[in-house]
Amino acid sequence: MTVDTHHHLWDLDVRDQPWIVGVEMEPLRRDFRPADLQAALKGSAVDATVLVQTVADPDETPEMLVLADTVDRVVAVVGWIDLTARDARERIGRLQTHPSGGWLKGIRHQAEDEPDPDWLIRPDVLNGLAAVEDAGLVYELLVRPHQLPAAIKAVGQFPQLTFVLDHCGKPAVATGELEPWASRVRTLAAFPNVVCKLSGLVTEDDWARQPDPVRLLPYVDVVVEAFGPKRLMFGSDWPVCTLAAEYGQVMDLARQLTAGLDDQQRTAVFDATARAVYDI
Template sequence: MVGDGMEPVARNFNTDDLRSAIAGTRIEKTILVHATTTHDETYELLEIAESDSTVIAVVGWLQIDSPGAIAQCEKYLEAHGGSYLKGIRDVAQDLPDSNYLAKSQAIATVQQLGKMGLTYDILTKTPELPAAIELVKACPDVQFVLDHISKPYIAKEELQPWKSLISELASFDNVSCKISGMVNEAKWNIWKADDFAPYADHIIESFGPERLMFGSDWPVALLAAKSYSEVVHLAQTLTTQFTARENELFWRENALSAYKVTKL
């Protein structure tokens, strides 16, 4: 039995659901990011990208502290749809070892991913940010994307130490950031846009429009938001200060650049 408010995502979602979700927004193309820690899901996402023009890239999963991670990545690239693999992510949040991303094998894997032309997505909460900073320091030639602004404790209205750690992470030019996933860190379904302003303002100040991109976190965002369009509207509200050019960067060009997408 599904409980604890998880009912909105307790099913499989497909690209028909995606097209229905983005209808009425200006979103036309998307990058799929893995949701589970299985190789099978990444293969499935690559198949979807190969067959559906709505999808322009995939960020797949690897266990980066495994000695076999690069061999597995090569299998992804050789698989059907492998050319759509543009990034890799591992789940570093809530692990018993908050230093996971700074482990020598994890660093070696990410360095090699960079040599393969792949981006690395950072999925952390505040406790893992120091290790993420160490990873970035060790990988100056890798393009990083911070997911979900590192999931600050918005529901508790906590800014520190997240704020200081974000400033340090953003000091590295090879790190971009997705404004995404925030609704799930707020009070589900009763949040208001003002709840996110201190966090979004700091992210914008730290990274600048040149290194920010929109992320929907759909369908996971449905746990805390009514729809995809509500998440889009929230991002628009939090970035009203952007110029027309900065909006082009935020909604399109920065993602294409970070993930090296040339085919639309």
């Protein structure tokens, strides 16, 4: 059994995806609906998936909750609320009491797009994180390397809140840089309440040169050493990954990059850790 902890769905007739900008992103400017997901999963060992938000729109999360009710293999939702809102607790509460609210397992915001590198430790955001903690949800960190210091400070203030680092913190794979990303990731991993998604690396590299385990292995080695297999989870980042590699290629690549782990450790990365984090 395998859990894919990170994928998206969208319908451009319902909602624009304003982050799809530029000629190089044009392959994503189409609908990716449940039938497309099922086609991508065909022949894989994936039996459960986590559907993750794509835009800062309060209407998207309820729609994703309904999808979790109806789409085969979708077993958890990571949604969005405005963490800076004074009524953040009430907003989370409304999602949890939605008829399909039981699928909501986490909250995420595209902090990577915030111009303030310290956005995560603004007082209003910290109040929002406290609301996530009180609701018993996880919070997903979508940050770039220069935002990791703020993430480290935020994590330190919420030892009871489980944080999930998306896409390994988006290292600069395309330029071959390890630092300062590696040192910051190790500092973040020292907090036992942080889990890391082994996801999104193919699109941090030169897309035309992917999939390439040799180029990605140094980054995987860092997170495996820092977090350990029991705090790592596989994620495809489909359909964004298709800019560089198809679903099956991403899965095969993840297995190649973790070939040095024993069977129990690989089970943690591809299945057990995700089921514990998302309570599935």
